[in-house]
Amino acid sequence: MSQRFLRTSQVLLISVLALVAMGAGDEGVRFDKDSHSMMCVCGCNELLGACSDVGCPNRPTMLAQLKDDIANGKSDDTIFHEFEQQYGPVVLAAPMFTRFNHVAWIVPPLVLFLGIAVTLVIVRKWKFQAAPASDPPRTLAEQNLHERIRRETSL
Amino acid sequence: MPQFGSFALLLALVLSGYTLVAGAVALWQLAAGASGRVSPERLAETARRAGIGSFLAVSGAGIALLYSSFANDFSVAYILHHSNRALPLPYKFAALWSGQEGSLLLWAWLLTGYGFVLRLRHRVDVKLTAYASTILAGIQVFFLLLLNFAAPPFSLVQGAVPADGFGLNPLLQYPEMVIHPPMLYLGYVGFSVPFAFALGALMMRYPGEKWIHITRRWTMVTWLFLTCGIFLGAHWAYSVLGWGGYWGWDPVENASLMPWLTGTAFLHSVMMQEKRGMMKTWNAWLIFSTFMLCILGTDLTRSGLVSSVHAFAESSIGGWFTGFLIAVFAVCLFTFMRQRDHLKSEHKLESLVSRESSFLFNNLVLLAACFTILWGTLFPVISEYVQGNKVTVGPPFYDRVELPIGLFLLLLTGIGPLLAWRSSSLRSIRRNFILPGAVTLVTAIVLMAVGVRPWRDQAALYSLVTFSLGAGVVTAVGSEFLRGAYVIRSHTGKNLLASIVQLTRRNTRRYGGYIVHFGIVVIFIGIAGGAFNQKNTQELADGQSMTIGPYRLVCESFTQDTNANYDTEFALLNVYRGNRKITELAPEERLYAASQQPLTVVQNHSTLAWDLYVIYSGKNPATGRPIITAFLNPLMAWIWIGVLIVAAGTLIALAPNLSAALAQNRVPPAPRQAAENPREAVAAGGGD
Numbered sequence: 001m002s003q004r005f006l007r008t009s010q011v012l013l014i015s016v017l018a019l020v021a022m023g024a025g026d027e028g029v030r031f032d033k034d035s036h037s038m039m040c041v042c043g044c045n046e047l048l049g050a051c052s053d054v055g056c057p058n059r060p061t062m063l064a065q066l067k068d069d070i071a072n073g074k075s076d077d078t079i080f081h082e083f084e085q086q087y088g089p090v091v092l093a094a095p096m097f098t099r100f101n102h103v104a105w106i107v108p109p110l111v112l113f114l115g116i117a118v119t120l121v122i123v124r125k126w127k128f129q130a131a132p133a134s135d136p137p138r139t140l141a142e143q144n145l146h147e148r149i150r151r152e153t154s155l
Numbered sequence: 156m157p158q159f160g161s162f163a164l165l166l167a168l169v170l171s172g173y174t175l176v177a178g179a180v181a182l183w184q185l186a187a188g189a190s191g192r193v194s195p196e197r198l199a200e201t202a203r204r205a206g207i208g209s210f211l212a213v214s215g216a217g218i219a220l221l222y223s224s225f226a227n228d229f230s231v232a233y234i235l236h237h238s239n240r241a242l243p244l245p246y247k248f249a250a251l252w253s254g255q256e257g258s259l260l261l262w263a264w265l266l267t268g269y270g271f272v273l274r275l276r277h278r279v280d281v282k283l284t285a286y287a288s289t290i291l292a293g294i295q296v297f298f299l300l301l302l303n304f305a306a307p308p309f310s311l312v313q314g315a316v317p318a319d320g321f322g323l324n325p326l327l328q329y330p331e332m333v334i335h336p337p338m339l340y341l342g343y344v345g346f347s348v349p350f351a352f353a354l355g356a357l358m359m360r361y362p363g364e365k366w367i368h369i370t371r372r373w374t375m376v377t378w379l380f381l382t383c384g385i386f387l388g389a390h391w392a393y394s395v396l397g398w399g400g401y402w403g404w405d406p407v408e409n410a411s412l413m414p415w416l417t418g419t420a421f422l423h424s425v426m427m428q429e430k431r432g433m434m435k436t437w438n439a440w441l442i443f444s445t446f447m448l449c450i451l452g453t454d455l456t457r458s459g460l461v462s463s464v465h466a467f468a469e470s471s472i473g474g475w476f477t478g479f480l481i482a483v484f485a486v487c488l489f490t491f492m493r494q495r496d497h498l499k500s501e502h503k504l505e506s507l508v509s510r511e512s513s514f515l516f517n518n519l520v521l522l523a524a525c526f527t528i529l530w531g532t533l534f535p536v537i538s539e540y541v542q543g544n545k546v547t548v549g550p551p552f553y554d555r556v557e558l559p560i561g562l563f564l565l566l567l568t569g570i571g572p573l574l575a576w577r578s579s580s581l582r583s584i585r586r587n588f589i590l591p592g593a594v595t596l597v598t599a600i601v602l603m604a605v606g607v608r609p610w611r612d613q614a615a616l617y618s619l620v621t622f623s624l625g626a627g628v629v630t631a632v633g634s635e636f637l638r639g640a641y642v643i644r645s646h647t648g649k650n651l652l653a654s655i656v657q658l659t660r661r662n663t664r665r666y667g668g669y670i671v672h673f674g675i676v677v678i679f680i681g682i683a684g685g686a687f688n689q690k691n692t693q694e695l696a697d698g699q700s701m702t703i704g705p706y707r708l709v710c711e712s713f714t715q716d717t718n719a720n721y722d723t724e725f726a727l728l729n730v731y732r733g734n735r736k737i738t739e740l741a742p743e744e745r746l747y748a749a750s751q752q753p754l755t756v757v758q759n760h761s762t763l764a765w766d767l768y769v770i771y772s773g774k775n776p777a778t779g780r781p782i783i784t785a786f787l788n789p790l791m792a793w794i795w796i797g798v799l800i801v802a803a804g805t806l807i808a809l810a811p812n813l814s815a816a817l818a819q820n821r822v823p824p825a826p827r828q829a830a831e832n833p834r835e836a837v838a839a840g841g842g843d
Binding site: 051 | 516
């Protein structure tokens with residue numbers, strides 16, 4: 001049963017990886033992506049690609065500039081730096097990976113991983129300190145009953 | 156009326172102050188065994204009655220403001236700034252919470268309203284309710300101080316009174332705005348009640364976990380209100396703002412999501428305290444944090460500390476909220492330090508592979524998600540302090556950081572219910588996980604085979620993972636239902652659906668919870684559909700058409716119109732699928748007369764598969780033709796359906812279980828004997 005389960009899992013996993021590898025290399029739509037990585041500066045507080053202000057004075061200019069930059073073969077980083085120079089750091093919808101801005105990206109996953117690590121340590125500690133006096137282990141009869149419940153009610 | 160309103164607010168402050176002081180003195184006398192001229196019991200009773208009176212006084216103030224709004228009394232500055240004569244009646248009602256002062260009045264009214272119910276139901280536990288009532292009175296005093304001295308809603312206009320008001324923000328003139336803010340505030344304010352009970356229980360060293368039973372319904376109802384409020388806001392943004400989305404990670408949106416996340420964590424972890432006497436300190440701080448996050452969110456968004464599209468709510472009252480937040484934290488910390496020995500766990504976690512540990516990890520992930528939102532909201536301020544310039548932390552940041560956390564949470568939604576309390580054996584894990592695991596993998600393969608390309612971009616990858624995990628979680632939840640239903644069917648001979656209904660009624664909390672999980676999966680699937688959004692913008696002359704997805708939009712006409720409230724321009728579009736006309740849409744742009752502010756009115760044709768979302772993007776000044784933007788948003792309806800399922804699941808979880816007597820009549824033998832028979836143990840509903 002367990003070997004068959006393992007083998008089936010392996011086959012399914014390999015199928016997924018094969019499908020992923022086969023299609024690698026598709027190109028995304030840079031314009032759409034980049035316009036959703038910057039903010040419109042008209043004061044609407046919305047992404048450039050999502051600004052819905054009727055008669056927005058900035059959106060058409062900024063989108064045209066972005067279109068030209070992509071057509072001229074500039075990289076995303078270059079485009080973002082140029083926009084940052086022109087409109088200030090608030091034009092970027094997320095902090096770039098520079099100097100102090102790294103902190104913005106590093107802290108949340110760091111907190112999550114530290115949380116998981118601390119939890120694991122605490123649980124291990126609890127496990128070794130578990131006081132059987134106040135919480136007796138299952139009796140053989142209880143274990144058998146538990147197993148019977150599982151066996152008789154499984155699909 | 157303004158004078159009556161001001162007096163009512165002052166009276167409410169005095170009554171709340173009395174409830175706080177008299178309640179505190181009575182509780183101190185009871186705890187210390189002291190007694191004054193009046194017995195502590197009688198003093199506490201007067202405090203309770205004053206608390207009830209404060210609700211009536213605030214209600215009076217609310218009625219006074221509503222009357223001023225309906226009577227077009229523009230001598231009241233608040234009415235002048237948030238209403239006008241041509242404003243339709245429902246929005247005159249909604250004007251009550253459309254500005255700073257009115258929304259604070261709504262907050263105070265809901266708070267005293269919750270207090271009113273709590274004080275009327277004091278016989279549930281007189282002493283604990285007295286503690287909770289006194290703590291609530293403290294919160295009431297803060298909001299009434301604000302209303303009386305910092306943001307009075309009945310301030311009068313200086314000089315000549317204008318003939319008409321400045322009108323209501325056009326963005327707020329939408330039916331959902333009549334219910335979204337009250338719903339959200341019911342959630343925000345509602346967390347004051349479990350907070351007050353938790354703090355009160357800690358102060359009085361309440362024996363046992365009965366306070367959790369008392370507050371369980373309060374917490375769940377509050378959570379449901381907050382959930383509905385958040386999604387009503389999302390639906391409003393989707394229907395009114397006209398950018399094709401529903402969530403922009405704006406600080407005000409973030410402020411509502413943070414207490415929802417910690418509240419959700421509390422609802423899960425409190426079960427461990429109820430069942431196993433564990434995580435008492437954790438739970439106390441979770442509910443304290445949830446309440447404090449409600450206050451912090453209000454502070455952040457009303458102080459102007461962070462910029463938000465909800466700019467109408469900014470003011471100078473941030474300092475008051477900061478001071479209150481510090482005071483609340485100090486009280487919580489002081490109480491915790493004094494009484495922390497009371498929060499000692501009765502049991503320890505025995506295994507990493509157990510229901511308890513899945514709750515622990517679920518809490519960890521929810522808190523990480525909450526921290527990430529708080530961090531992203533505050534980082535612009537931190538950056539300005541450290542680097543000297545403000546950066547934007549917008550959707551790309553949250554998409555990259557928050558989505559993986561959300562997916563981890565989705566995974567735990569499926570795993571948790573399959574694990575047993577205390578410890579799960581490897582054999583049972585294999586047996587319970589084999590089907591959901593296989594369904595997850597097969598879904599991923601099928602999706603890739605039909606054209607979902609996870610390597611295309613991050614959005615496609617996340618959507619594939621979401622669909623696959625979602626299928627696995629639904630399988631896990633479904634198998635839990637079926638397992639119990641088959642047992643009931645074998646005993647009663649009922650059909651499967653009736654068996655499922657009976658199973659759910661026997662343990663509403665457990666199976667209602669599963670339905671909530673199912674709803675969350677449906678919401679996740681709806682969100683994942685966003686990876687495949689399409690957009691097309693085109694200028695259309697009469698008779699010209701544009702195409703998006705399977706739809707063809709033909710411009711029938713372009714019209715201008717006017718009424719007392721606004722001028723409008725709209726295009727009439729016929730929508731075809733193939734050669735069949737499906738519907739007519741008329742996206743428009745309005746210019747409101749009183750405020751001179753424009754508003755885009757979105758037109759949406761919604762199906763289970765996708766939304767055809769059309770906006771009028773202005774007209775080309777050179778040609779005079781309308782410019783139409785159309786979005787095809789896949790699976791959008793699933794989000795709103797998911798919310799309905801979550802609401803239904805929560806209501807089921809709130810319902811009492813089918814009585815044991817009734818259950819015994821239908822399924823022999825009696826519960827004691829049932830324990831001998833595994834099938835009947837499951838049929839009886841099992842544990843949570």
